[in-house]
Amino acid sequence: MGKNPAAKKKQDADFIATLRHSAAHVMAQAVQQFYPGAKLTIGPSIEEGFYYDFDYDGTFSPDDFPKIEQRMREIIEKDQPFVREEISKEDAVSFFIERGEPYKVELLEDIADEQVTLYRHDDFIDLCRGPHLPSTGGVKAFKLLSVAGAYWRGDERNKMLQRIYGTAFPTQKELDAYLTMLEEAKRRDHRRLGQELDLFSIHEEAGAGLVIYHPKGALLRFLLEDFERREHLKRGYHLVVGPQILKLDLWKRSGHFDNYKDYMYFTEVEGQEYALKPMNCLAHMLIYKSGQRSYRDLPLRYFELGRVHRHERSGVLHGLLRVREFTQDDAHILCRPDQLHDEIRAILTFVKDVMAIFGFSYELEVSTRPEKSIGNDTDWEMATKALMDVLKEEGLAYDVNEGEGAFYGPKIDVKLKDALGRRWQCATIQCDFTMPERFDLSYIGSDGAKHRPVMLHRVILGALERFIGILIEHYGGAFPLWLSPVQATILTVTDRNIPYGEQVYQRLRAEGIRVEQDFRNEKLGFKIREAQVQKIPYMLVIGDKEQETGTIAPRRRDGTDLKGMELERFLASIQDERQIPEAHSSKRR
């Protein structure tokens, strides 16, 4: 009998985390041997490896990595056992004071338990919950990757530490595959491609985390928006638009102020306080409340490409992936409790259809009630059960993320996997019994009495900024034809061909093709290379032969030379490829 796959997956993940954390101890030992006086802080395993933060007066440099790695190999070769020791907190405090490790002492002060554990290998001892591998020899394939600054406890008021990142895998083969992927990811970095393809920029003088779309980037975004509007209309959503700022009192009523104010921007005009919306829910609820609703009116699905502001700490901002202003493809569905399952199911189908268009596979996670939250236990249980029930009914596997839900309800998170196998959080479906209560939303049931609707908050692509960042890296900038800001460029061979080139250009423009012209007096090979760097899907070459025969010679950006053909034939051949695709609904039951 095979093992339960979820349990197996968890076991593998635990093993990798233990392996990496053990590598972090080995690295810390090596670092302290080379840099006496480097003080230990924390050194956890993370999703793709591990790090250790040190307080050190000098500067660590990646140039030192080879010698640190060499020392690590020596420690691994010695195959020292990791020994767990339980001692009283008091003893641990004196121990670390004596060893000159003040950060460990500070960490100990936050621990409530009377007994704590230390892990020792060789002469290296760390305050640590464990677990660890049996011995250092278990660390096999590892690599140090980078150095970065990091504030102690992530707080910019604290001292800046130096963080060394590394990774470790059970085998060299897995490590090599990961390093190759990292190289490819660097090549596809959306910040770099965003500049090379002239899609967007972010300016410190305008504000960190605020994206400025250049013409090609804006066009890319509009194409996605067109796609979204059509898909939502097809699925029975209403398009709505809410204001950018709403009165502060409303945010207090919704619970946002109490639970979310650290991420919000506030403003005051004529003595009236407002908040910039960090979420789109409130206006949608006011639309619902603007009329008397009957059970026959439900479900009501309000969709908005809603621009929101959230104050993220400057340290976490990252290109398009983590920003302070972004647009969500956000919808709020108000339905009767008996419609809840069908609505959740339809959203899951929607996600599936849309992700297939972009070639993403994905995994599902259910996030449960966080510490900071509103609502009562019964509602939270009901909402969580509804989400899990549908996943079970649909036979979909999912992981559980304890305590990672939104403050108003549990959610299904969709983690999509890009062309490099990296995971990204995009779509989410949140089930909420609380907000309708707070805003006293109701409908008249078939029994003539007032009832409370349930609210689903959901996004499909998530934040467009982030999704575009992911798309840029997923496609390496070579967008499919329908999404390419420039679909074709016309390259003349000599100046003689310019008038004919102009004719072709006009014909394509009239056809709605997004076309550019390169009529410069440059070598054809040079022009082709430039167009390839710009990832333009089609290059239409025009020389004397094409001019005489009234044809064009198209090439694809991958170098494929299509045979010379008449322009009309070329247009017919890309007809399907250039249409905004339809997300074909997989059959609903």
Ligand SMILES: [Zn+2]
């Ligand atoms: Zn440890």
Ligand SMILES: [Zn+2]
């Ligand atoms: Zn919402």
